[in-house]
Amino acid sequence: xxxxxxxxxxxxxxxxxxxxxxxxxxxxxxxxxxxxxxxxxxxxxxxxxxxxxxxxxxxxxxxxxxxxxxxxxxxxxxxxxxxxxxxxxxxxxxxxxxxxxxxxxxxxxxxxxxxxxxxxxxxxxxxxxxxxxxxxxxxxxxxxxxxxxxxxxxxxxxxxxxxxxxxxxxxxxxxxxxxxxxxxxxxxxxxxxxxxxxxxxxxxxxxxxxxxxxxxxxxxxxxxxxxxxxxxxxxxxxxxxxxxxxxxxxxxxxxxxxxxxxxxxxxxxxxxxxxxxxxxxxxxxxxxxxxxxxxxxxxxxxxxxxxxxxxxx
Amino acid sequence: xxxxxxxxxxxxxxxxxxxxxxxxxxxxxxxxxxxxxxxxxxxxxxxxxxxxxxxxxxxxxxxxxxxxxxxxxxxxxxxxxxxxxxxxxxxxxxxxxxxxxxxxxxxxxxxxxxxxxxxxxxxxxxxxxxxxxxxxxxxxxxxxxxxxxxxxxxxxxxxxxxxxxxxxxxxxxxxxxxxxxxxxxxxxxxxxxxxxxxxxxxxxxxxxxxxxxxxxxxxxxxxxxxxxxxxxxxxxxxxxxxxxxxxxxxxxxxxxxxxxxxxxxxxxxxxxxxxxxxxxxxxxxxxxxxxxxxxxxxxxxxxxxxxxxxxxxxxxxxxxxxxxxxxxxxxxxxxxxxxxxxxxxxxxxxxxxxxxxxxxxxxxxxxxxxxxxxxxxxxxxxxxxxxxxxxxxxxxxxxxxxxxxxxxxxxxxxxxxxxxxxxxxxxxxxxxxxxxxxxxxxxxxxxxxxxxxxxxxxxxxxxxxxxxxxxxxxxxxxxxxxxxxxxxxxxxxxxxxxxxxxxxxxxxxxxxxxxxxxxxxxxxxxxxxxxxxxxxxxxxxxxxxxxxxxxxxxxxxxxxxxxxxxxxxxxxxxxxxxxxxxxxxxxxxxxxxxxxxxxxxxxxxxxxxx
Numbered sequence: 001x002x003x004x005x006x007x008x009x010x011x012x013x014x015x016x017x018x019x020x021x022x023x024x025x026x027x028x029x030x031x032x033x034x035x036x037x038x039x040x041x042x043x044x045x046x047x048x049x050x051x052x053x054x055x056x057x058x059x060x061x062x063x064x065x066x067x068x069x070x071x072x073x074x075x076x077x078x079x080x081x082x083x084x085x086x087x088x089x090x091x092x093x094x095x096x097x098x099x100x101x102x103x104x105x106x107x108x109x110x111x112x113x114x115x116x117x118x119x120x121x122x123x124x125x126x127x128x129x130x131x132x133x134x135x136x137x138x139x140x141x142x143x144x145x146x147x148x149x150x151x152x153x154x155x156x157x158x159x160x161x162x163x164x165x166x167x168x169x170x171x172x173x174x175x176x177x178x179x180x181x182x183x184x185x186x187x188x189x190x191x192x193x194x195x196x197x198x199x200x201x202x203x204x205x206x207x208x209x210x211x212x213x214x215x216x217x218x219x220x221x222x223x224x225x226x227x228x229x230x231x232x233x234x235x236x237x238x239x240x241x242x243x244x245x246x247x248x249x250x251x252x253x254x255x256x257x258x259x260x261x262x263x264x265x266x267x268x269x270x271x272x273x274x275x276x277x278x279x280x281x282x283x284x285x286x287x288x289x290x291x292x293x294x295x296x297x298x299x300x301x302x303x304x305x306x307x308x309x310x311x312x313x
Numbered sequence: 314x315x316x317x318x319x320x321x322x323x324x325x326x327x328x329x330x331x332x333x334x335x336x337x338x339x340x341x342x343x344x345x346x347x348x349x350x351x352x353x354x355x356x357x358x359x360x361x362x363x364x365x366x367x368x369x370x371x372x373x374x375x376x377x378x379x380x381x382x383x384x385x386x387x388x389x390x391x392x393x394x395x396x397x398x399x400x401x402x403x404x405x406x407x408x409x410x411x412x413x414x415x416x417x418x419x420x421x422x423x424x425x426x427x428x429x430x431x432x433x434x435x436x437x438x439x440x441x442x443x444x445x446x447x448x449x450x451x452x453x454x455x456x457x458x459x460x461x462x463x464x465x466x467x468x469x470x471x472x473x474x475x476x477x478x479x480x481x482x483x484x485x486x487x488x489x490x491x492x493x494x495x496x497x498x499x500x501x502x503x504x505x506x507x508x509x510x511x512x513x514x515x516x517x518x519x520x521x522x523x524x525x526x527x528x529x530x531x532x533x534x535x536x537x538x539x540x541x542x543x544x545x546x547x548x549x550x551x552x553x554x555x556x557x558x559x560x561x562x563x564x565x566x567x568x569x570x571x572x573x574x575x576x577x578x579x580x581x582x583x584x585x586x587x588x589x590x591x592x593x594x595x596x597x598x599x600x601x602x603x604x605x606x607x608x609x610x611x612x613x614x615x616x617x618x619x620x621x622x623x624x625x626x627x628x629x630x631x632x633x634x635x636x637x638x639x640x641x642x643x644x645x646x647x648x649x650x651x652x653x654x655x656x657x658x659x660x661x662x663x664x665x666x667x668x669x670x671x672x673x674x675x676x677x678x679x680x681x682x683x684x685x686x687x688x689x690x691x692x693x694x695x696x697x698x699x700x701x702x703x704x705x706x707x708x709x710x711x712x713x714x715x716x717x718x719x720x721x722x723x724x725x726x727x728x729x730x731x732x733x734x735x736x737x738x739x740x741x742x743x744x745x746x747x748x749x750x751x752x753x754x755x756x757x758x759x760x761x762x763x764x765x766x767x768x769x770x771x772x773x774x775x776x777x778x779x780x781x782x783x784x785x786x787x788x789x790x791x792x793x794x795x796x797x798x799x800x801x802x803x804x805x806x807x808x809x810x811x812x813x814x815x816x817x818x819x820x821x822x823x824x825x826x827x828x829x830x831x832x833x834x835x836x837x838x839x840x841x842x843x844x845x846x847x848x849x850x851x852x853x854x855x856x857x858x859x860x861x862x863x864x865x866x867x868x869x870x871x872x873x874x875x876x877x878x879x880x881x882x883x884x885x886x887x888x889x890x891x892x893x894x895x896x897x898x899x900x901x902x903x904x905x906x907x908x909x910x911x912x913x914x915x916x917x918x919x920x921x922x923x
Contacts, residue, residue, distance in 0.1 A: 210423040218438035219411035232428045307428055308473040
């Protein structure tokens with residue numbers, strides 16, 4: 001329990017530092033919120049008045065205090081572009097992104113783990129070379145390349161799946177899945193390649209361990225030796241890498257969601273950056289950071305469940 | 314064939330090949346021997362002799378390591394009649410492995426799956442072979458744990474491997490191998506990774522199980538002392554070939570082959586040095602005139618080179634959010650000794666006793682908590698970093714256990730030996746080259762090796778390079794931390810002889826840190842025994858080995874296997890106390906060490922009421 005408290009405390013500390021950095025950086029950036037609101041042609045006096053009323057003339061530390069106070073009490077302000085409160089907007093977009101992040105992670109894990117194990121079992125033979133070469137191609141190419149290829153093949157060419165848009169699963173689960181599949185695949189292919197290589201490397205090491213030889217010497221069949229004795233030891237390391245990739249995925253969705261016109265966090269952040277919607281940028285960065293940290297905390301807690309050697313202290 | 318019994322196993326003309334990029338490598342060739350029911354056969358040999366390959370072939374596990382059985386028959390008198398294991402299909406082999414032939418391996422720390430409970434690992438073999446239900450298998454696992462005398466068996470079943478000590482884990486591995494009452498137990502170096510007292514317990518356990526179950530044992534080892542204690546018959550292997558085979562008494566008393574004689578000559582035997590005045594090189598067969606190596610001069614200078622007074626070293630245990638010190642490991646606790654010029658002081662003890670920490674503390678590689686270290690009357694602990702480097706690290710050099718890990722794999726050997734010379738500004742330019750050549754001569758390595766890389770050398774040759782590097786700055790003291798422990802016996806003997814020869818010609822002192830009592834008896838003038846961070850007994854070699862006074866010294870000496878089949882000491886009633894934890898809360902101050910001088914120069918730690 002004290003472990004969890006420690007972890008949450010250190011997470012708070014990290015979030016505080018992130019909030020300071022985001023706030024400072026967005027304030028150093030060129031661009032003026034008042035001018036963004038009123039337009040470049042506006043009356044200088046009206047602009048000055050708006051600045052005064054928005055508190056933009058206050059010292060930075062006072063502005064930060066006001067902002068973080070609002071973040072903590074749930075008043076996240078209004079988006080300049082979308083003209084609506086930020087908190088419900090972010091929540092809605094986060095749900096959309098969670099759909100493709102979880103979907104792509106599942107696709108990647110379901111394919112990568114068996115493929116990696118298979119490559120490790122046949123280490124240094126043609127099966128291994130084939131799997132390793134394919135995953136090297138996978139990690140080398142950027143996500144948007146896969147996105148474009150998938151659109152060309154499944155949307156334009158075969159016409160099986162829609163190439164853009166987002167549907168809320170609450171409204172139409174089948175439609176939601178159809179719309180989420182291509183962006184998830186585009187995100188998942190690179191991830192899958194990465195996790196395949198990781199699984200292969202981990203399993204190769206494990207299969208050379210003495211306890212694997214002992215398991216064989218007990219007369220257990222090869223399936224049990226590899227898929228139970230071996231894989232149980234690989235779950236932790238593979239999971240950790242997968243958890244770290246959540247951060248990478250939240251970077252990738254900015255490009256992929258824009259490519260598929262999938263209106264999630266990535267798309268929203270892109271719009272915010274494009275239009276210098278500073279309150280929205282600050283809140284998005286903060287939320288993404290929190291989600292990524294939470295994902296890693298969950299992975300660390302799961303690690304304890306799969307590896308009895310790790311104790312929470 | 315002894316007693317005219319039908320053999321349980323007979324290996325006939327075995328040849329195992331490994332495929333590699335450079336073509337086929339022969340692992341073992343033309344090996345034939347047999348094991349009768351209830352008999353213990355030891356296969357002995359140095360690294361690369363093919364002893365493990367032979368045992369893995371019997372289990373057909375060699376194939377998982379890339380080997381193939383190219384020729385020969387492996388006849389096994391199983392329950393279903395005699396079969397040739399070399400020709401058996403995978404299904405048949407699975408039925409034999411763990412059922413009719415059990416196997417245990419060297420590393421108890423890695424032999425058990427870290428993420429499964431002991432119960433799961435003990436029962437899955439039983440369920441596979443015997444079709445037992447979960448409850449039946451659990452009952453049998455409990456019986457097995459009792460049979461190998463593990464305390465609190467019920468609790469152990471629920472535990473994970475990391476919660477058990479090394480000795481306990483090896484007992485679990487043995488219990489697992491015994492699960493289906495195999496007719497043959499293959500033990501591949503089962504005690505090599507264990508401390509000597511644990512080794513004695515495990516050897517006794519294997520011996521008892523063998524007697525109680527009428528099981529045959531094929532025991533693979535590099536240790537002639539273990540062979541002498543365990544074997545009925547011995548198979549000697551060298552470079553993939555069988556050299557000699559015979560009853561254990563005959564092999565030790567009258568070895569027929571040159572290699573066996575050389576191997577036996579290289580083994581230091583506990584008790585060999587009785588009545589000798591000082592260290593003495595081993596007489597190696599085939600080596601050039603061992604008599605030319607003079608016995609090291611006994612120390613004459615009364616002024617000690619190194620004085621260690623009340624040395625204490627503690628390592629902090631960090632914890633919590635701010636990584637505060639929550640406890641201390643008391644690695645070295647109030648230790649005092651001195652070393653004279655040209656003298657070898659050995660520190661012996663089991664893993665975790667603080668002997669290595671003690672050596673590192675003298676050099677301040679581990680910063681001591683308190684105490685005094687005087688090198689030629691200079692207080693080492695008072696020096697600043699610059700003087701420590703210039704003075705102490707020049708006069709004291711270290712040689713470590715693993716010669717491969719202590720050499721840089723990317724640097725040529727000449728450059729590595731040259732490093733101390735240029736670091737200390739001892740030599741420049743072409744003079745360096747000459748010095749290195751002389752050092753290579755000194756440690757009996759060909760000068761052509763100067764251009765080589767570490768991976769091109771054997772273990773013994775690498776350790777010679779490490780010694781040459783230590784000698785480069787003409788040190789007064791060399792701290793040798795388990796410097797010969799990783800070497801094969803014949804190589805170990807050569808390196809020990811070299812060290813003794815260097816001492817007699819250069820007058821170097823050694824702090825010889827080792828767990829091997831027989832080696833220590835051979836090389837040292839004086840011996841200190843460490844236990845739980847304390848020096849429990851110190852005295853001359855003869856005082857410690859011939860008149861041990863502290864109970865721990867007694868139990869350590871009684872656990873050492875003796876390389877003489879006529880003096881079998883393997884007993885079943887052995888029960889050594891496990892070493893308690895040296896971790897104490899912050900602020901704990903143990904009582905100072907108080908010694909009784911039982912005879913001149915022989916100090917014994919007074920037992921404390923704790």
